[in-house]
Amino acid sequence: MDSLLIGTRKGLFIMDSDSQGHWAVRDIHFAGEPVSQTFTDPVSGHWFAALRLGHFGVKLHKSTDRGASWQEVSCPAFPAKPTAGFWSDDPTPWNVEMIWSFAATGSANKRRLWVGTMPAAVFYSDDDAKSWTLCESFWLDEKRKVWMGGGNDYPGLHTLLVHPQNDQHLMGAISCGGLWETQNGGESWQSVGQGFKADFVPHELVNDPNVQDPHRVSVCIAQPDVMWTQLHFGLYRSTDAGKNWQQLQGHPEVGDFGFPILAHPTNPLRAWVVPAKADALRYAPDARMCVARTDDGGKSWSIFRAGLPQSHAYDLVYRHGLALASDAQTLAMATTTGNLWISPDSGEHWQHVSGHLPPVACVAFTA
Amino acid sequence: MLAHMITVEFAPALQRHVACAPQLVQPGSLKHVLLSALEAAPPLRHYVLDDQLQIRKHVAVFVNSEMHVQRHDLTRPLQSGDKVLVIQCLTGG
Numbered sequence: 001m002d003s004l005l006i007g008t009r010k011g012l013f014i015m016d017s018d019s020q021g022h023w024a025v026r027d028i029h030f031a032g033e034p035v036s037q038t039f040t041d042p043v044s045g046h047w048f049a050a051l052r053l054g055h056f057g058v059k060l061h062k063s064t065d066r067g068a069s070w071q072e073v074s075c076p077a078f079p080a081k082p083t084a085g086f087w088s089d090d091p092t093p094w095n096v097e098m099i100w101s102f103a104a105t106g107s108a109n110k111r112r113l114w115v116g117t118m119p120a121a122v123f124y125s126d127d128d129a130k131s132w133t134l135c136e137s138f139w140l141d142e143k144r145k146v147w148m149g150g151g152n153d154y155p156g157l158h159t160l161l162v163h164p165q166n167d168q169h170l171m172g173a174i175s176c177g178g179l180w181e182t183q184n185g186g187e188s189w190q191s192v193g194q195g196f197k198a199d200f201v202p203h204e205l206v207n208d209p210n211v212q213d214p215h216r217v218s219v220c221i222a223q224p225d226v227m228w229t230q231l232h233f234g235l236y237r238s239t240d241a242g243k244n245w246q247q248l249q250g251h252p253e254v255g256d257f258g259f260p261i262l263a264h265p266t267n268p269l270r271a272w273v274v275p276a277k278a279d280a281l282r283y284a285p286d287a288r289m290c291v292a293r294t295d296d297g298g299k300s301w302s303i304f305r306a307g308l309p310q311s312h313a314y315d316l317v318y319r320h321g322l323a324l325a326s327d328a329q330t331l332a333m334a335t336t337t338g339n340l341w342i343s344p345d346s347g348e349h350w351q352h353v354s355g356h357l358p359p360v361a362c363v364a365f366t367a
Numbered sequence: 368m369l370a371h372m373i374t375v376e377f378a379p380a381l382q383r384h385v386a387c388a389p390q391l392v393q394p395g396s397l398k399h400v401l402l403s404a405l406e407a408a409p410p411l412r413h414y415v416l417d418d419q420l421q422i423r424k425h426v427a428v429f430v431n432s433e434m435h436v437q438r439h440d441l442t443r444p445l446q447s448g449d450k451v452l453v454i455q456c457l458t459g460g
Contacts, residue, residue: 053384053414054425055380055423055425055426055455055456056381056384056413056414056415056423056425056426056455057413057414057417057423059384059413072384072410075413077413077418078418078419079418080419080420081419093419094418094419095417095418095419096418
């Protein structure tokens with residue numbers, strides 16, 4: 001079974017399961033330090049952990065031995081902010097405040113590591129994180145100036161997706177700046193995503209792709225034209241690789257607000273969400289935890305509650321707090337109040353693994 | 368000779384991440400002094416200074432007994448014999 005990497009406010013926890021399916025903490029790294037994101041390079045097998053130190057800024061660590069040892073590597077950084085011209089009054093700081101997303105492209109001999117950051121920018125490294133290059137065409141696009149923070153002080157790029165069949169095609173999701181894609185390995189970027197509605201902005205801007213707040217985007221690996229988004233208000237599905245989006249109705253009992261969304265890797269009709277009460281409350285609907293799954297492309301949703309608390313549960317699952325294992329049926333879900341559950345059966349039943357973790361930012365299975 | 372130098376010391380909270388013994392550097396601006404001292408431990412630079420080479424929001428730099436408040440302006444000249452101490456603020460943990 002895969003191991004589980006859990007990035008929390010107070011360190012990186014590693015969990016394993018025994019042959020009976022019981023999960024337990026095997027190790028903790030960076031104890032006391034906030035871990036904002038983790039990444040396992042599927043080609044090299046290297047682990048990366050992004051830290052957001054309270055005093056000393058963003059740091060990046062790499063392990064080539066599955067966490068037995070860690071090495072601090074270079075962090076991406078912005079160039080000097082211009083003192084004249086269009087960007088001189090940019091209200092967004094030119095400082096990397098958080099690494100929020102990772103991706104990797106290329107062959108084993110010519111590997112490129114990508115990160116998405118807050119403030120929302122894209123950097124890449126062609127030398128195994130010894131140095132970083134800012135995607136200037138993205139950072140200096142003037143459309144960026146109207147982006148807002150979403151749940152954070154500044155706009156952030158929280159999800160980077162690589163097209164499974166074309167690694168020159170990447171998509172980034174920004175809260176709040178919509179979806180952006182590059183078709184040429186980062187040389188140029190375009191705002192995409194028709195069909196979204198941002199009900200919280202002036203009427204004239206409701207459909208503007210550049211103001212949207214996609215909380216999380218997920219792609220069906222086997223059929224990558226199928227994508228799913230949990231928008232700030234609403235669930236959406238695309239069947240043309242993110243160019244156009246159709247709004248879905250959430251389950252009437254729990255609505256369509258939340259943060260994570262996961263596509264099934266081979267079944268284009270299946271996806272999972274974790275409903276939350278919109279949007280000022282941001283905890284489980286009626287303080288009763290549930291997970292919703294669709295098996296018909298979002299036409300209908302089933303709600304699963306078995307094993308989850310059904311009273312006074314004020315948990316919130318962040319964007320990266322829901323993960324699917326390589327068996328495509330084991331799920332992990334962790335919350336800002338330190339609960340972690342595992343489902344062995346595609347979300348229908350849940351086992352409570354821990355109630356005392358620090359607030360969880362991200363969970364990810366690693367083979 | 369040493370009396371004309373400036374002492375730069377980093378708090379244990381920083382050395383927990385990157386070790387750096389106290390440094391003796393030539394007088395100059397605060398920016399020059401900090402960057403010179405951080406040459407002894409290059410990975411430490413990004414712990415003290417942000418991307419814009421300003422003092423991080425939750426780091427405090429003292430010149431003798433006075434905290435340097437203008438974290439974005441490091442042009443202040445330091446004198447021979449000054450002592451610089453870099454610590455973590457009690458904010459930001």
